[in-house]
Amino acid sequence: MAGEARIGKIAFGGVIALIGVVFVGVLVWTWLARNDLKPGPKAEEPSTPAVIHPVTIRTPAGIPRVATGEVDSQGQPVTIACATCHDTRQPNYETRSGTTLKDFHQGLHFAHGNQSCLSCHNATDYDTLKQADGRPLEFSQTLMLCAQCHGPQFRDYQNGSHGGMQGHWDLTRGGRTRNTCTDCHDPHHPAYPEVMPVFPPKMVRGETITPHGENHP
Amino acid sequence: MNVNDTTANPAEPEPHDARFHATSYMKFLRLAFRLATEGSWIFYLWMIVLTCIALVGTHAWAVQVRDGMAVTAMTDHVSWGLYIANFTFIVGLAAGGVMMVIPAYIYHDRDMHDTVIIGELLAIASIVMCLLFVVVDLGRPDRFWHIMPFVGKFHWPVSMLTWDVIVLNGYLLLNLHICGYLLYKRFLGEAPDRKWYIPFVFLSIAWAISIHTVTAFLYSGLGGRPFWNTALLAPRFLTSAFVAGPAFIIVVLQIIRRITKTKTKIGEGSIRTLAGIMRITILINLLMLVSEIFTSFYTGGAHGVSAKYLYFGHHGHHALMPWIWTSAVFMIIAAVLLLRPRIHEHLWTLDIACVLAFIAIWIEKGMGLIIPGFIPSTLHEWVEYLPSATEWKITAGIWAGGLMVYTLLLKIAIPVFAGTVSSRKP
Amino acid sequence: MSEPSGECGSGCGCKGGGDDKLFSRRNLIKGAGITLGAAAFAKALSPLAHWTREATSVDEFLQKHYRELTKVDLEVVFRRLEREAKQQYGADVTISDHRPQAGVKFGYALNLSICIGCRRCAEACHHENNHDRATSNSYIRVLEMTKGSMDMEKGNVHYDHPVPHPDKFYMPVQCQQCDNPPCVDVCPVEATWKEADGIVVVDYNWCIGCRYCEAACPYHARRFNWTKPVIPKEEINPKQSYLSNRIRPQGVMEKCTFCLHRTREGRMPACLEACPTGARVFGNLLDPDSEIRKVIENKRVFVLKEELGTKPSFFYFFDE
Numbered sequence: 001m002a003g004e005a006r007i008g009k010i011a012f013g014g015v016i017a018l019i020g021v022v023f024v025g026v027l028v029w030t031w032l033a034r035n036d037l038k039p040g041p042k043a044e045e046p047s048t049p050a051v052i053h054p055v056t057i058r059t060p061a062g063i064p065r066v067a068t069g070e071v072d073s074q075g076q077p078v079t080i081a082c083a084t085c086h087d088t089r090q091p092n093y094e095t096r097s098g099t100t101l102k103d104f105h106q107g108l109h110f111a112h113g114n115q116s117c118l119s120c121h122n123a124t125d126y127d128t129l130k131q132a133d134g135r136p137l138e139f140s141q142t143l144m145l146c147a148q149c150h151g152p153q154f155r156d157y158q159n160g161s162h163g164g165m166q167g168h169w170d171l172t173r174g175g176r177t178r179n180t181c182t183d184c185h186d187p188h189h190p191a192y193p194e195v196m197p198v199f200p201p202k203m204v205r206g207e208t209i210t211p212h213g214e215n216h217p
Numbered sequence: 218m219n220v221n222d223t224t225a226n227p228a229e230p231e232p233h234d235a236r237f238h239a240t241s242y243m244k245f246l247r248l249a250f251r252l253a254t255e256g257s258w259i260f261y262l263w264m265i266v267l268t269c270i271a272l273v274g275t276h277a278w279a280v281q282v283r284d285g286m287a288v289t290a291m292t293d294h295v296s297w298g299l300y301i302a303n304f305t306f307i308v309g310l311a312a313g314g315v316m317m318v319i320p321a322y323i324y325h326d327r328d329m330h331d332t333v334i335i336g337e338l339l340a341i342a343s344i345v346m347c348l349l350f351v352v353v354d355l356g357r358p359d360r361f362w363h364i365m366p367f368v369g370k371f372h373w374p375v376s377m378l379t380w381d382v383i384v385l386n387g388y389l390l391l392n393l394h395i396c397g398y399l400l401y402k403r404f405l406g407e408a409p410d411r412k413w414y415i416p417f418v419f420l421s422i423a424w425a426i427s428i429h430t431v432t433a434f435l436y437s438g439l440g441g442r443p444f445w446n447t448a449l450l451a452p453r454f455l456t457s458a459f460v461a462g463p464a465f466i467i468v469v470l471q472i473i474r475r476i477t478k479t480k481t482k483i484g485e486g487s488i489r490t491l492a493g494i495m496r497i498t499i500l501i502n503l504l505m506l507v508s509e510i511f512t513s514f515y516t517g518g519a520h521g522v523s524a525k526y527l528y529f530g531h532h533g534h535h536a537l538m539p540w541i542w543t544s545a546v547f548m549i550i551a552a553v554l555l556l557r558p559r560i561h562e563h564l565w566t567l568d569i570a571c572v573l574a575f576i577a578i579w580i581e582k583g584m585g586l587i588i589p590g591f592i593p594s595t596l597h598e599w600v601e602y603l604p605s606a607t608e609w610k611i612t613a614g615i616w617a618g619g620l621m622v623y624t625l626l627l628k629i630a631i632p633v634f635a636g637t638v639s640s641r642k643p
Numbered sequence: 644m645s646e647p648s649g650e651c652g653s654g655c656g657c658k659g660g661g662d663d664k665l666f667s668r669r670n671l672i673k674g675a676g677i678t679l680g681a682a683a684f685a686k687a688l689s690p691l692a693h694w695t696r697e698a699t700s701v702d703e704f705l706q707k708h709y710r711e712l713t714k715v716d717l718e719v720v721f722r723r724l725e726r727e728a729k730q731q732y733g734a735d736v737t738i739s740d741h742r743p744q745a746g747v748k749f750g751y752a753l754n755l756s757i758c759i760g761c762r763r764c765a766e767a768c769h770h771e772n773n774h775d776r777a778t779s780n781s782y783i784r785v786l787e788m789t790k791g792s793m794d795m796e797k798g799n800v801h802y803d804h805p806v807p808h809p810d811k812f813y814m815p816v817q818c819q820q821c822d823n824p825p826c827v828d829v830c831p832v833e834a835t836w837k838e839a840d841g842i843v844v845v846d847y848n849w850c851i852g853c854r855y856c857e858a859a860c861p862y863h864a865r866r867f868n869w870t871k872p873v874i875p876k877e878e879i880n881p882k883q884s885y886l887s888n889r890i891r892p893q894g895v896m897e898k899c900t901f902c903l904h905r906t907r908e909g910r911m912p913a914c915l916e917a918c919p920t921g922a923r924v925f926g927n928l929l930d931p932d933s934e935i936r937k938v939i940e941n942k943r944v945f946v947l948k949e950e951l952g953t954k955p956s957f958f959y960f961f962d963e
Contacts, residue, residue, distance in 0.1 A: 015423070356851070370849070598800060
């Protein structure tokens, strides 16, 4: 009987030791195998020459025209060039809002810092814009006009972290089109407009929301 | 060849040749089949009822596979539900069966030796249920072979789930071997050879601990789920398993006693030992629960959000409150009842305590642990979960299936073990 | 076993007296019961027959893991999947294999000062990646956060008012393509893995649908196909990739792949192109002149839940 018990104890000790050794061994293996996450096969190296495709910045529409509020015989609104009126008028450097004008531009919503109209528009040639140092600037070059004041945004734009874009991240495989400032910001009230969000997530079973739509009322 | 002649001298266990085993093992299987299919009307009624429930569950599962798991109440927010909750609990039940084995083999408790097989068979039936619960939780059960070692792609040892596959199936095989070997030897009327089962018994003790530890590691290893990400999870799992397992066996022993109509008080000592075990483990379990709750609530922050939701709800979300408070109250009542002196002589008190503890732990490990791990979601969205009809049907079906397996196993094992049937004539 | 069956049973003490005869009444009843039971289970499982006929095939069942398929095997698989798309959705699609480029590791950055929470990215993802229309699935969730807190507890995805609200900021969350992805570690069948360019992909034909990865992901980046995706034929994006935006089968996981069917061709992801404010920056982390590198070097970027050690390839930053 004693011998039996002894055999049992030896067997028990042996089994426990074996389990311990196996356990430690497997733990070490686990640690080693963790870095062994084999990624999938790579693409064959394409022997393409390093052509850099262009990055195109969308150009603004160009010299603007102003609606007169009248329609022609075809029913199309009649628009006129800036110079039509402004060639014969004295510039007023104090004008900061359309509401102070007698005719034209009254409805123009203006909210762009403490600028006056002629801070950006060129009083000597209304078909161009005016830079801070007085030099004229084509309407197609608005990006540089904005960049005069909005340095950090312009820097981010140049670094690719401001402004929407379409096309390729890899310019060796294709080009890219980038928005210009006025694609998103109206120059007269540049704050990005409020929009209604699209595509709300569908409620799932078990989900309830409070009247305010908050996770937390 | 004549079987009776070769086994005529039982005192000296002579090595049998393969031909002997080929015939006598077939006989053993035939006897097992007969024992399993014969019984009283109560037995037939019981099996028919279980079959019907299993049928409902099977059908519900087939529909779930066809129409997708959208028929469950699970969502991308609460992506595990009643199935995994039951899986977790039943792994504990399987591990709890070992509480019969430890006193029997380590402490040479003679009373336990006669009933130890009841615990081991419970482990077998439980593991079958566990595997079924995992299968019904799969979105693509047709791809089960992907998780088989060598055949599929077994992400071992990195994935804890592969560990679980190994330990669960290993535990199943171990217990099948031990039970099968002991029963077959009893059937032959021979003393079992120690070297063929004692090492396996000791292995199964360690293994029982491992199945529940690994199952706890499934959850506690996930850093993104603060509610589970606690080192106490594995010890808590084990302790609660050592409450639920003995509770189940105590009740089963009494049912067996009633059905077999033995006046010899079968399992008297076992019940006493098991009640003693439960007394301690339920208190340890409560202590661990209190520790968890204290840490969650006193610290607050992200770690406490799920616990707070679980016990007190969150701004109109309180689907789990009835569950967890039921569990807490049942657990405390059971713990108090178990303190009654000489509880094994007050069977009604003991039975009530067992049933309450069993239900309490089923909730605590399922609806009270798996579900709140997902609420709020990792992006802090509040999506609640209560099981759908399909999930209840499938769950009931698997429990019925597991009880069928357990009933049949006991039906075979008890007469063989009691020596009322054997290969030799009396 | 032709010997009399009574031999082993005679001493067993069982009550059944009819064991000697194979066709005893008792055995007949047993046999009938077992047959009846088997028939009932077969009937209960009948929905599976429909499913195996409609949704699976032998080729699909036996298909090997993506990384074990040769070029020829892949071609066969792709043609089969295209046929299935035609049969099940009526759409003519092309499925191809996009592989990582050498010297490329993708990174994504998002400017929280600029994002207005319009959810156009989520919508673009929905269409680009052939998501289920019924659930409005998308790999991107946009959280409306209260200024003054980075706590997601204060977040809300169901906001429905003009944006941007002056007291709020908006944080879109999608797969962070972690360098230490918990979702990959937990997968029991290696159905998800990290590719050489950093993208964590799923082989939709290997996934068993256990959803362990969904539990492991700290960013709610993974989605499960709870049912077969429903997409009208004319809305299906026909340009598809095996590891990316092909229509997913029922019962498998899916996730954001940084639109690898686009980005591995050098193009921008769909969510970036849809962003009206340019809040998103995408590029090659290994190229020192790339936009993404400039953001990381010039902005104070942060990652979500850094304390979990997941090492995301998705960065957030503020302008001021």
